[in-house]
């Protein structure tokens with residue numbers, strides 16, 4: 150299973166929950182706090198945090214695509 | 221196996237269902253909602269939807285196909301009318317009964333109305349997509365809007381209506397807008413912001429009765445400071461938990477569904493989101509939060525506890541609001557502070573963050589166009 154992260158930036162409300170949940174994958178822009186995706190294909194060790202971040206986002210701005218992945 | 225039954229198919233109910241799946245729950249998950257729509261988001265209703273920047277389709281949180289792919293069964297347009305905790309079953313308005321292993325109450329709030337204002341055309345409340353559509357339609361032809369209630373919702377609606385070019389009067393009996401959420405110093409800045417943007421802010425003012433024309437349409441409102449002309453009016457005077465259907469169920473209803481520290485209302489019955497009043501161990505009191513982040517945070521907590529985590533729910537409260545291009549972010553309870561210390565920027569330049577303290581202890585953080593300045597807020601307000 151491979152996990153890909155996508156951001157729908159215009160939805161982001163800069164709450165910062167994603168950075169708290171998965172600092173290795175998300176950051177916030179200095180100026181307006183909008184999410185910055187650090188790693189669109191994070192390592193499996195980060196999956197639990199990334200899922201937590203996607204669930205916590207109060208604007209549903211984080212999309213996860215999971216693929217059965219040998220490829 | 222009856223699985224988990226969630227009543228209320230909005231932010232908190234949806235997040236509970238998704239969190240159960242994310243944590244590996246394989247039993248049936250059903251999401252029963254009174255509204256005919258797939259789950260959608262409310263914060264944009266008073267902002268992007270009301271202004272017209274977003275079509276309503278952008279508010280959808282999860283399309284039915286995505287829910288189906290997750291094995292979440294959505295039952296839209298179905299209203300729960302009774303709960304029998306002994307039989308572990310709910311009854312829907314159409315008479316159907318649904319059994320559960322665990323029940324999650326996520327029915328949110330309904331807007332409070334003022335009886336004096338019932339009746340005239342052009343009087344609105346805002347909670348649902350239909351409410352937003354009706355209000356937007358009215359604002360497109362109206363010239364003057366009166367908003368009763370200068371809480372978060374009333375302030376946002378007033379600000380959005382201003383961007384549409386309406387003359388707006390914002391009326392509230394309190395001396396300052398949102399003072400119970402922001403504390404007086406920041407609420408004073410907010411009052412200034414509204415006035416700078418041309419809003420007529422009538423604080424210390426009671427709305428008494430509507431004025432109507434011969435056709436029964438609103439033309440104004442009588443207030444303790446005199447008449448105000450308006451061809452549309454919004455009541456934003458708070459909301460009440462949607463718990464009417466739970467009377468007689470044996471659950472304790474006290475401004476919400478009363479829960480323990482794990483958001484459990486009774487054996488196999490849980491509550492999440494705006495409708496839940498639970499014991500916050502960190503604060504040593506029962507709390508009910510009406511904000512979008514808590515919908516998801518409580519949902520994650522309850523999903524975990526249904527699966528046996530047995531963990532108390534002790535979040536740092538957080539909400540944001542957008543008004544006149546300013547984003548205000550609030551952590552904890554700044555209104556409980558007796559001193560405000562600016563930690564970044566400067567209120568005079570309208571970009572700042574500040575910590576509210578009581579006896580030198582931080583109780584809240586406010587950011588004013590300062591997402592950077594509030595970044596450490598959660599850690600600061602989490603007791604060790």
Ligand SMILES: Cc1cc2nc3c(=O)[nH]c(=O)nc-3n(C[C@H](O)[C@H](O)[C@H](O)COP(=O)(O)OP(=O)(O)OC[C@H]3O[C@@H](n4cnc5c(N)ncnc54)[C@H](O)[C@@H]3O)c2cc1C
Pocket residue numbers: 227228229230231232233252253254255261262263264265266298299300301326327328329346347348373462465492493494495509510511512513515538539540541542
């Ligand atoms: C216009 C608006 C703007 C907002 N802006 C912000 C913001 O900027 N920032 C912020 O933090 N928060 C904001 N909020 C608050 C946020 O939207 C709520 O906290 C959140 O929607 C709560 O989610 P919930 O699922 O608990 O309840 P709700 O969203 O109220 O959903 C409850 C659902 O349960 C259904 N239901 C009720 N009774 C029954 C029944 N008997 N049977 C079946 N279904 C039932 C209802 O139809 C509804 O769909 C805003 C709210 C509104 C209305």
